[in-house]
Amino acid sequence: GAGVSQTPSNKVTEKGKYVELRCDPISGHTALYWYRQSLGQGPEFLIYFQGTGAADDSGLPNDRFFAVRPEGSVSTLKIQRTERGDSAVYLCASSPRQGSYNEQFFGPGTRLTVL
Amino acid sequence: TQLLEQSPQFLSIQEGENLTVYCNSSSVFSSLQWYRQEPGEGPVLLVTVVTGGEVKKLKRLTFQFGDARKDSSLHITAAQPGDTGLYLCAGGRNTDKLIFGTGTRLQVFP
Numbered sequence: 054g055a056g057v058s059q060t061p062s063n064k065v066t067e068k069g070k071y072v073e074l075r076c077d078p079i080s081g082h083t084a085l086y087w088y089r090q091s092l093g094q095g096p097e098f099l100i101y102f103q104g105t106g107a108a109d110d111s112g113l114p115n116d117r118f119f120a121v122r123p124e125g126s127v128s129t130l131k132i133q134r135t136e137r138g139d140s141a142v143y144l145c146a147s148s149p150r151q152g153s154y155n156e157q158f159f160g161p162g163t164r165l166t167v168l
Numbered sequence: 169t170q171l172l173e174q175s176p177q178f179l180s181i182q183e184g185e186n187l188t189v190y191c192n193s194s195s196v197f198s199s200l201q202w203y204r205q206e207p208g209e210g211p212v213l214l215v216t217v218v219t220g221g222e223v224k225k226l227k228r229l230t231f232q233f234g235d236a237r238k239d240s241s242l243h244i245t246a247a248q249p250g251d252t253g254l255y256l257c258a259g260g261r262n263t264d265k266l267i268f269g270t271g272t273r274l275q276v277f278p
Contacts, residue, residue, distance in 0.1 A: 057210070084264065095172075095256050095268030096211070109265055144210050154199035154218055154260055159210025 055079070057160035059145050065166045066135055074130040074163045078147030085128050086157060087120055088144040096144055102128060135167045171195055172259055172269035180275045184246050189272045191240045191257035197267075199260040200233050200240045204253045211256055214242075247276045 058077045066072050078085050084103055088096035098112040102122045110120075117135075122128040132139055142164050146157040175190045191200070199218045203211035215224050217233035217240065224231045228251075230243040240257055254273050258266040 086265065088268075093271070093273075095174075095258075095271045096266075098265040098267065101264050103264070112265070146210070154201075154216055156201075156213045156216070157266065159212070161209050 057145055057147055057158055059143075059160040059163050061163060062161065063164045063166075065168065067168050068135060068137060070135050070167075072132050072135055072165065074132075074143050074165070076128045076130070076145030076147075076160060078126065078128070078145070079149075079158055080126075082147035082149050082158070083125070084148040084150065084155075084157075085122060086146040086148070087128070087130050088146065090142045090144055090162070092141075099130070099143075132165075135165075137167050140165055140167045171267050172257055174255075174257060174269040174272045176272060177270065178273050178275075180277070181247055183248055183276055183278050185276075187244050187247055187274070189242045189244075189255055189274075191242075191269050193238050193259065195259075195261075196237050197259035197261055198237070200237070201258045201260070201266065202231055202240070202242055203256045203258060205256060206253045211254075244274075247274075249276045249278050252276050 060075045086101050087099040090096045100110040100120050105125045117133045120130045142162040144162045146159045148155045148157045172193045201216045202214045205211040215231045220235045220237045222233045228245045232241050254271050257269040
């Protein structure tokens with residue numbers, strides 16, 4: 054079956070622009086997570102959805118970052134007024150049920166470069 | 169602030185050698201997972217441990233969760249080039265998000 058997919062795979066933008074990153078989770082997975090991974094580091098939690106609602110958004114760095122999951126499946130991470138420090142790989146993961154002991158299935162990520 | 173520190177940060181060894189990667193924290197976790205990540209891909213789960221002192225084996229890989237559930241180790245016996253990758257530990261704490269470690273980049277030469 055299809056795994057988690059993310060589009061685009063690469064995104065280059067200029068400082069100050071708006072970007073949207075898309076995540077298609079595994080069909081039927083109710084939990085969806087966004088992480089950010091800087092070069093040589095482990096992923097850093099951003100936000101978690103259970104169904105359509107954001108259950109925990111404590112990892113979003115500031116109000117330029119926003120994520121939605123309107124129908125409980127596809128999710129979009131939105132970044133306004135991008136800054137060079139936003140450059141990273143943005144990873145999405147889904148899980149069939151909530152609980153941090155459950156396996157999270159990761160997508161390949163979107164590499165964002167802000168010039 | 170990274171709550172989970174991994175050591176070593178980099179490891180470069182010859183095929184056939186044994187190695188151990190450590191994941192340490194001053195905080196208690198309810199579960200600990202180990203992932204492996206290859207370039208251009210997302211992390212892939214290797215194992216989950218939930219009980220203090222628990223040991224799990226996966227072929228040549230042995231995982232241990234510390235008695236106090238603050239630390240973990242991953243031991244690889246007779247490493248192979250296919251083991252090359254970024255190894256990540258990740259802790260859970262009765263919430264749904266994972267706290268990832270700093271990562272250990274392993275390179276195994278033939």
